[in-house]
Amino acid sequence: MPPVADLIDIRQLRRSCASCGLQELCLPAGISGDDLARLDAAVRDKRVLERGRALYRAGDAFHSLFVVRSGALKTFVTDENATQQVIGFHLPGEIVGIDALASGRHASQAEALERTSICELPFAQLEHVTSEIPALQRQLLRVISREVVQEHEHLVTMGQQQAQVRLAIFLKSLADRYNTLHRDGNHLVLPMSRHDIASYLGLVVETVSRWFTRFEDAGILEVRRKAVTILRPDLLAQMCRPAESDSGSKKARHPAAN
């Protein structure tokens, strides 16, 4: 993405929710007039994170929820060997930090994958505003619910043991998310490294790399490092289901009981 356009975007969007292009997808959806102004007052000054900078780290005290305004984040946990496990990638309009609400401390780390602009929602003020505006309370829960749904889908993906299916689902879901953001879902510029993708999918880099190549050989993708073009969305969608070993579609991996 051209950095110039990005900068313009940030400038245009800086002022308020009312003038934000994400309005329909974000917390303000369905909120208007006075209520919107009150929500706006609860949103603290927007921040910009350079690539690689952390928004919060595991163990940090919880003060705020955050919404991605532009750019992209990854969230991950780090084990004792400094091995990181990516939990999620977060695009504009998505909320992060919910996992800290239970304990009052962040359990994971959130980090910018590229230059990323963030809206901070100090929780105390957010609570205050939501208690006054029932529609906002509902909308907050909806946005949280969206995250839960996405994590369920991720979980289902990880349940898939075939690597090509995991990668296909990953690409497809990324494309879908690009589409809802009114971007071209067939021309992806992946902000994350192959390592991040591998970690997110429970695979190793080499496997991810190999399947990118095979998808390219099959004419499904064109891959040039971070730039991935989906040439055959239909075939990609087909790869999202597990390959059946034998013809009779009878034996499944976890057949439903009763």
Next chain:
Amino acid sequence: MPPVADLIDIRQLRRSCASCGLQELCLPAGISGDDLARLDAAVRDKRVLERGRALYRAGDAFHSLFVVRSGALKTFVTDENATQQVIGFHLPGEIVGIDALASGRHASQAEALERTSICELPFAQLEHVTSEIPALQRQLLRVISREVVQEHEHLVTMGQQQAQVRLAIFLKSLADRYNTLHRDGNHLVLPMSRHDIASYLGLVVETVSRWFTRFEDAGILEVRRKAVTILRPDLLAQMCRPAESDSGSKKARHPAAN
């Protein structure tokens, strides 16, 4: 678990949140007096589900959130081949149905693994009460956050490719949850089938079965079908970290960048 004790439990707990043994772990935590009574009024008559009965199915319209009072649930999604993929197991005090908030329809199915008692929270009424009681609003978000944290942990487990580690983490986390419920975490009676465990962990039944046996051979567990006793919690905890192939603990699977 002796069914008699269970029945007594249900009877004792039936009336209200105020008299419920889960008070500290559930929505009412930190709520008292009048406010508690108002919450109580929003909780619809408790239901009991027999083993195998669905609380809701994928596609059902969303009306309520549900809290497990006693027993256990599994939630799962079913693909076109009727293959089910277990997303989570839910013990007393845990909330289900959040994923339906975003779209207004349930994306998954929730089913009783044993005789299970449920509190239904009709969403319209819950919203009303939470908007009047800020502490309850916060508590609702906390309980939801707990679920998100659990799903993150599940995700990290699935990121682990060694089957024995996945199973060990599963057992350990179940034991921990039993402990917070003031049950004996070292004497588990698994309400779910081996199939369910396998699906939850992204493995096949045979693999799960084999590792149960090997854990038993190693003196870590005593396994008699559903009854699992943890003989050596220390060794089990040790199994929760990936086995290092070579001595130098340097090379990890997804080494942290920078």
Next chain:
DNA sequence: CGGACTCTTGAATGTCGTCAATCCAAGTGG
């Protein structure tokens, strides 16, 4: 006592992880 079911066990196959070498793009310094 038999039938259906879940669970367990065994042997063979194949996929993905491991290890190692190479390639490529971008950045640095002479």
Next chain:
DNA sequence: CCACTTGGATTGACGACATTCAAGAGTCCG
């Protein structure tokens, strides 16, 4: 401007471990 470095990405050969397939043991329910 070019040699050199650095880090990520790719490719190949090999081996381990989980899945697959198949059969048997144990349990539940009629």
